[in-house]
Amino acid sequence: MASLIRTTLLIAVVVYLVAADIPFVEPGEGCVDGISAYRVGETFNKECQTCTCEEDGSVKCDGKQVCCLYAGPDGETLRAEIAEPFNDGCNQCTCNYSRKNRGPWPCTRKACSCSYKNWERVRGYTEIGNIVPVFDRKGDGDGDYGCPKYCTCNEKGRVSCKQEPCIYF
Ligand SMILES: *[C@@H]1O[C@H](CO)[C@@H](O)[C@H](O)[C@H]1NC(C)=O
Numbered sequence: 001m002a003s004l005i006r007t008t009l010l011i012a013v014v015v016y017l018v019a020a021d022i023p024f025v026e027p028g029e030g031c032v033d034g035i036s037a038y039r040v041g042e043t044f045n046k047e048c049q050t051c052t053c054e055e056d057g058s059v060k061c062d063g064k065q066v067c068c069l070y071a072g073p074d075g076e077t078l079r080a081e082i083a084e085p086f087n088d089g090c091n092q093c094t095c096n097y098s099r100k101n102r103g104p105w106p107c108t109r110k111a112c113s114c115s116y117k118n119w120e121r122v123r124g125y126t127e128i129g130n131i132v133p134v135f136d137r138k139g140d141g142d143g144d145y146g147c148p149k150y151c152t153c154n155e156k157g158r159v160s161c162k163q164e165p166c167i168y169f
Contacts (some may be wrong), residue, residue, distance in 0.1 A: 025037055025057065028040065028055060028056075028057070030042075030053060030057070031053035031054070031057050031058065031059050032057075033046070033051070033053075033059050035169045038053040038059075039053060040053050040054070040055050041053065045077070045079065046061060047067075047069065047101065048064045048065055048066060048067035048069070048079060048101055049061040049062055049063060049064050049065075050062050050064070066082060066097060066101065067079045067080065067081055067082070067095070067101055068080040068081075068082075068084075068086065068093075068095035068096075068098070068101060068103070068105060069101045069102055069120070069122045070086065070088045070089075070093075070103075070122060070123060070124060071088075071089065071116075071117075071118045071122050071123060071124020071125075071132070072089070072124070073089065073126075074132070075116075075118045075119075075124060075126070075132040075133040075134075076118075077118060077120050077122045079101075080093075080095040081095060082095050082096065082097065083095060083096075088107065088123070088124065088125060089112070089124050089125035089126060090110055090112030090115075090125035091107035091108045091109065091110055091112070091125075092107065092108045093105045093106065093107035093108075094106050094107075102121065102122055102123065103123060112125045113125070113126070113127060113128050113153060113157035114126045114127065114128065114130070114132075114153035114157055114158060114159045115159075116132055116134045116151070116153075116159040117134065117135050118132065118133050118134065118135060119133050119134075119135050119148040120135075121135055126153050126159070127153060128153050128154065128155060128157060129152070129153060130152070130153050131150055131151070131152050131153075132150070132151065132153070132159065133148060133149075133150060134148070134149050134150070134151040134159055134161050135147070135148055135149075136148075136149045136151070136161040136164070136166075138161070138162075139166060140165065140166045147166035147167070147168075148166065148167045149161045149164040149165065149166060149167060150164060150167070151164050
């Protein structure tokens with residue numbers, strides 16, 4: 001009886017994870033963090049921290065709190081260390097402290113097309129015609145919640161997300 005309950009519970013958990021679309025990995029095979037899955041030994045960035053997927057399925061992070069987060073050419077989140085120079089896709093900047101690690105930083109002030117914030121609310125710039133991941137604060141128009149989308153930098157130099165569907169994971 002106890003084993004039947006245990007089996008039922010396990011199946012319920014697996015069904016729940018699959019239904020929620022959260023990647024499921026067996027212990028010893030990898031780690032799940034948010035919506036991403038990683039192999040054992042793989043390192044990845046999480047905000048300013050560097051994290052490693054451990055053998056037991058846990059994620060160990062170095063606890064680093066301060067850096068500068070900006071969006072790279074494909075809209076991916078990149079980071080710079082304090083005092084490190086970086087290019088935000090438009091301007092040459094120097095990383096300094098900011099409350100949420102998202103600026104503002106001291107930068108050159110070029111006029112650039114298409115400023116946007118990616119899915120992690122990190123600012124970036126892109127050229128006309130490019131498609132980038134954008135967090136649209138206005139959402140899909142049905143609710144008041146923002147959502148992730150893929151949007152195009154238009155001829156006016158603006159990223160317009162109005163017609164784009166929200167992306168759900
Ligand atoms: C970082 O740079 C920005 C832009 O120049 C400035 O407004 C801000 O005060 C600086 N922050 C610190 C902690 O020096």
